[in-house]
Amino acid sequence: MLAASAPEAASALLGWTLLVDGVGGVIVEAEAYAQDDPASHSYGGRTPRNASMFGPPARLYVYRSYGVHWCANVVCGPVGVGSAVLLRALEPTHGLARMRQRRGVAAERLLCAGPGRLAQALGLTGAHDGARLDRPPFRLVPPARPVDPVATPRVGITRASERPWRYVVRGSGWTSRGRPPA
DNA sequence: GTATTGATCTTCT
């Protein structure tokens, strides 16, 4: 699954449950970044920061955004390709109390609705950069039922934002921006 | 309700 292209991997990840040390939820929003993508960190070369993006798939790429937030990606594609899927939103299902504690917010809706929020709620930091997702404390649980992915324009970027590589689960109320698509 | 700005790290110009 993660050996596929970034857009395919992004849509395939929807509905999976991601747990970090027993805390997490269902992936309801993900965004694809490919190597030839001007918006991707891997575009135009490898740097110390994005090195894990070029590593083996099924690992984490965690980077700092705007010097403040951490954002978590799932690396996909073969080694050296540099494509990844940005996790933008989860539906919180496990360890709500711990996520609330980390986030410092009461509103359940805002626990994981957004890349920075998601990483903070799961306790992901640069320390997890390059970590494997198929070993503890991580757990990836397949969807109980097939989900209904919807491709939408990407959000929060200025280049190639018209590529419909942002995938959300149809009807989910846990996505990061705007109202859920009909 | 929408609009603007601060926080502050990595990379690129």
Place this chain on the structure above:
DNA sequence: GAAGATCAATACA
């Protein structure tokens, strides 16, 4: 020196 895959607090209508 400036911009960026962001969020939250503040200012205004």
